[in-house]
Every structure is written in structure tokens, then in C-alpha cells.
Amino acid sequence: MVNLDQREDKPPWLTVPVDGLSKFAPRPTGAGETFQLFRDGEPRTRASLVAATGQSRSTVAARIDALVGTGLLGPSGEADSTGGRPPATFAFRPHSRIVLGVDLGAHHARIGVTDLAGTVLTEHQQALDIADGPDAVMAWVRERGHRLIDDLGRPAADLAGIGVGVPGPVDHASGRPISPPIMPGWDGFDIAGRLGEEFRAPVVVDNDANVMALGEHRAIYPSEREMLFVKVATGIGSGIVMDGRLRHGAQGAAGDLGHLTVPGQEGVPCRCGNTGCLEAVAGVGVIAQRLREAGVGDGTVDSLLALVRSGDVTTSQQLRQSGRHIGVILANAVSLLNPARIVIGGVLAVASEQLIAGIREVVYQRSLPLATEHLVISTARAGSSAGIVGAATMVADEFLAPSAIEALITV
């Protein structure tokens, strides 16, 4: 699938070159564009579409018929009328298709089915090591995915696509992980090819921080134009929203701050081969290990969470210090990106105020005044389903794009 952000960013007259016209020529405003009007969920009459598009009544009627034929649009009760027979109204039917959202972490996996509006219909989660490798993990996705769809009683043909988030860098064009430090065996693995063949549906893959950023942005801050979402887990990564959209950079690596060097920490080795990486000094696994060495907990993330809940002082201090390390990197990111809001996600951020307190302490101290004057740093609110919602949103956005709908009608 093509890069959603790139495509939607362009004005419509740049998206599809029309023969005989230059690249600036618009294509005729077709059914795919007309459908976009319905994405807010509001019902509309034919007359309101005539007024909105400036197109003829017969053209509008033909486009509505075509959209109703796809199942994406349907009749919707009666509209207000000044008398006589009420005009027919039509509305988006998000439930007409389903999407499989897959959120793969370092040590857990979540999978869920949503409708085209990102509403979760059913979900399942369990402990699963990404390090078990692609065969084991893909088998789990296949087995669980089919079962969730079957349990809903939906035919396979209803599946609009599969969205997958993975805990490592993903080449955005091919959807393959590229040298992912905490995903042994996954380098270059064709996730989209494997799942596409299995489910006979399009697949979109992105790294988990981008996917969670998208989920948080859509669910909680849809009107925030400048936002940085930071996931603090075994790995540390971020998703960058600028001018209202998730930005991927040239290869999809934008936001990849887990392996930036924290000054003064150059002695700490990282599994990526470098030293002093943010992940190596502030990742969740590292914190748990360091506490175990200090005689607190058993080095697992579960024990770390138990320590947080019990209010252990050593744990609080450790989290605060990790927050400061993250803050050093984020202070630079704030000067460079000038976000209005930073959202800190991942299980620890939600469980403890200490991590975010350490981040705030350093960011407000180190960033430029103009960039921090109105900056808000807060905890993620979309909850554990953010990864599933974000993954499903990637798919729905592609599936409902004007050109995709045109193609659906032509078929």
C-alpha cells in the first residue's frame, strides 16, 4: 500500500495525473471524493451533496448509487424536511467491513478486530516474545486472527485489511523490519507478504511507536496539530505528528530516538552495538535489571510494576533518573520539532508519575523558551488498545481513501 501521509497531503489535483492534462490538473471529483464527505458519520441528502459539490443532481445520484453498491454507504432514516415526502438520506456504514489490528511488543502481543471507524469489536492479548521469531509469531497471528473473525460471525470477504505494529524500525515502502535490535530473526522479513497471503487482504506494517502515536492522536487528540508520542517500554521510540499528520521521513525511520546517545552515559553498552543509547540507559528491561542488582525485584517487568505499585523508594528514584535521561533526548527533540504536546506512553508511564516527572524536569530546563512556553507533557490516555486502534486506523485510512474507493467501484 502507498504511504498514506504522502498521498493525503497532496491537494486532490496532484494525486492522479489525467491523460492530456498537466500534473496540476484535477481529476473529475468522483465517487471516492464524494465519499469523504460522509466520513464524519453525518447523514446527508442528495440535495445537500449537489449544494456542496456544485455537481448536477444526476451526477450526484449516480455516485451515491455506486457507493451504496460497495456497502460503504447506506440509507439512513429520514432527513428534516419542510413538508411533503421526506428526502432520502445516506450515511457511512463503518460496520460494513472489519479490520484486523495487531500490536506486537517485545514480550506481549495484542490482536483485535475493529470496524472502519476504529471501534474495537473484539480483542485478545497474551504474553508472547517477539524474539521467538517470525514463524512462531505469524502462526499466532494467523490462528488468533481467524478465530476472532470467526467468533464475530463475519465472512473472510469482509476483511478490509490488516494493520501490524512491531517493536523496531520498519522500511515504510516495503513494510519490512530493518535491522531491528530487539527482534532477532526479523531483519527484512516480509510480514505483509506472509499475512496477505494467509488472509487474502492488504497489510500495512509500521513500528509500534508510530502505530501507538496514530491511535492516541485519533482517539484522544484528533485536533492536535503538533504532537510527539514517546513509547517507553523495552525499546524506546517516538511517533511525530506535524501539521496534523504522522510523519514518517524518507524510509519510515523518523522518530527513532531509542539509539540516540545520552551525553555522559557513553560507558553503557547497548545491544545495537553502540554505547550510551537512550534505550540502554532508560528502557524498562534495563530499569528492572538494575533494580534486581540493587536487591529489589527479580528483574522482570512484572516485578518492576509490583514495586511501582508498592511505592518502593529505590524504584521511584530509578524511574525518576530514567525520566531525566529521556528528558535530555526529548529536550533536543523539542527544540527541533517544537511540539505543542508530548505524550508519554508505555506501561511504566501510566503506572508511575516519577518517570514523567524526570522528563518534565529536564525538558523545561534545557529546551528553548519559545518552544516550551506552551508545551504540555502528559501521560498516554488511549489505554492498552491504542496499538490495535492505531494499526486498524492505518488500514481504514488506506481502504477509505478516494482512489481506493474508486478502485472498489470499478471492480
Add this chain to the structure above:
Amino acid sequence: MVNLDQREDKPPWLTVPVDGLSKFAPRPTGAGETFQLFRDGEPRTRASLVAATGQSRSTVAARIDALVGTGLLGPSGEADSTGGRPPATFAFRPHSRIVLGVDLGAHHARIGVTDLAGTVLTEHQQALDIADGPDAVMAWVRERGHRLIDDLGRPAADLAGIGVGVPGPVDHASGRPISPPIMPGWDGFDIAGRLGEEFRAPVVVDNDANVMALGEHRAIYPSEREMLFVKVATGIGSGIVMDGRLRHGAQGAAGDLGHLTVPGQEGVPCRCGNTGCLEAVAGVGVIAQRLREAGVGDGTVDSLLALVRSGDVTTSQQLRQSGRHIGVILANAVSLLNPARIVIGGVLAVASEQLIAGIREVVYQRSLPLATEHLVISTARAGSSAGIVGAATMVADEFLAPSAIEALITV
């Protein structure tokens, strides 16, 4: 004026809420949208516009009449025809308005008049210290601006607007410099208000790195979607192009990397009040001073340029080391933004390969493999007019936006 990037980024149906329709409703595709088709400079017939927009022949004819009335569109020779009377063709007339572009540096100033396509019609430059303060500098802009416009024989009414680049952070909404370290006396000064009153035209203000980034992007790399432009002068700053557009961040401070801390240089004081800032260890003035202390040159930028031209070894070493410092900061920016191209601008980058060699050395060593695999680092090519072209482009983009053209017609 509103934020261009924010506005153009939205699909058309989000830009102008129409009464009685939701925010997703499109407005009727009006003359402003129709005009966008002509911005590539190609002539078009009424028939081709009917085909392109799906609108009726009478609607298209009315819109063309309205656009011709503004002077922005005019008849353009004859189109190819299969016989009979050739149909009338119309084309964009970029020369119908002029734009004043002002490029203010720390120690120089450039001012020029362009047409709406960014072609420079006349320009003037001279040594001028921004530290002379707003009154002196604004007086110079006023005097020179009027003279350039007069010399062209254009009436004041032809001025579409004034674009200004300044060497410091600018609040994007108000166009005022905010605590600019190398612009004493300018903090909060209302540049747009002063020049708008003087020239009776809209004014757009941005920092010089953003303005030069825009100029370089439009003139040299118009199809590059992911680009970081870095200006190395007395100050050091950058302009960020992501998904094809300049990104400003929440307050317009995005790209402001001159005061990020270079690890290991924390002992070096910066005029901003902090220590170890990139500008304080790698800015052009600092390099010139350091060379003077080493007994080479007289501490001025001119002497530094003379040393570069003479191939002085101490100067080469100093530039290479400055490049390395810049490289440390850019390596982080590369991991965060994942640009496909970094362009290094400013007089030193163009004069010497040593600076860029130092930058390349560190960026390729320190950044993540996925982000540097296809990364190109090159020298700015738009030349000394880049600031004027970029400043004029900001204005032309605002002036030619659909809603601005609609307003022009209504008036």
C-alpha cells in the same frame, strides 16, 4: 496571514466550513480552486477545465471571467484544435503582481522584487548590522523597497505583499521575533505591523533558515519530500521539509538547532546565556575569532573567506572541526527526522569543502543505518538570492491560495 502549511495541508473540504453542512462538507469548487490548475504555467481552454472539474461550461466560463478580472489570468495565444475557429486559451500571469523579498542577516541585508512565480526582477544587497536595531533596519527596508519598486515603474497597488527573513526565532502566528540572541532590540518587535503600514500590503515574517529552506526547496529540489536545510552563518539554524512542505512546529520554532548542546563542549559560553551551544562552537563569527587568536586573519568573516580562498591549513582544520561539531547535532536530527537530503547553506558551506566534509564524517558514523542508507549531504545551490526567493515565495503562496483569490474576486 495564516499558516500556509497548515492550510494547504488540509483536504479542500476541511478548509472552509459551509453553513448548514458539517466540517467535512466541501465548499463548491470555486474560482480560487480553479485558479490552482493554472499555477503550473500551462495554458488551458474552457473545455479542458470542464473535463477536469466536472463542472458545467457556464460555471467554468464565469470563473474564468472572474479570474481574468483580477489580472491573474489572461488570454494566451491559441490552443491546438482539430479544425474550425481555435478555442481561446488562458494562462497564469505571474507578472501581474510583484512581491518584495527581504533577507536580513546578522551583518548583511538583501532586498529584491520578484514576480508571483519567484523570478527576481531586481535586487540590492549591502552590509547592514541587524544589531543596529529595528528603526534603522526598517528605515533601510522602506527606503530601498520603495526605490526598487519605483525603478521598475510599477505602481504601489501591484505589490502583493512583503516577505521578510530574520536571523532569529520568530513566533509564526504574530510574525514577531522572540528573544532572538543575535538581534538586540528586536524582541517582540512588530515587523509585519511596521512594514504593512508603510507599504499598505500584507507581510509574512519567518526566520532566515526557514526562508532559505523554502527558497532552496522551490528553486532546486521542488520534488524532494524529506529535506533538512541547515544555514551555517553567525547563527546556525535549519528549516525542516517533511512530506514536501516546510514544517514550523507549534510556535514556528521547529528546526532551531543553534542552541542545542554539543556534548563535550559544555565549557564554551554562548551569548544566549547557556554553554556549549552549537552556535557558540561552530558559528562563523566564532571560527573567525578563533583563527585570529591563532594569529591568522583579523577576526572578520571577510578575512575568514580570504583565508579559505588562500587554502590556509589552520583555517581548513578549523572548518573541518566545526563541521564535526555540526555533524554531532545533525546525526541526532537525522535519526529523528529521517531526511533524504541535507543541504548545507551559508557563505562558508559554499566556499569550502572542509565544513561539509566534517559534517559528513560524523553524520555517517553516528546516525542509524536505515536513516543514512540513502542520505545525501550536499551544498546549497540556490545562491545568494535564496533568501529573497524564499521570502517572496511565502508571500506568493499566501496570495495565490484559493481563499485569498476568492476574497480578491469578492472585493
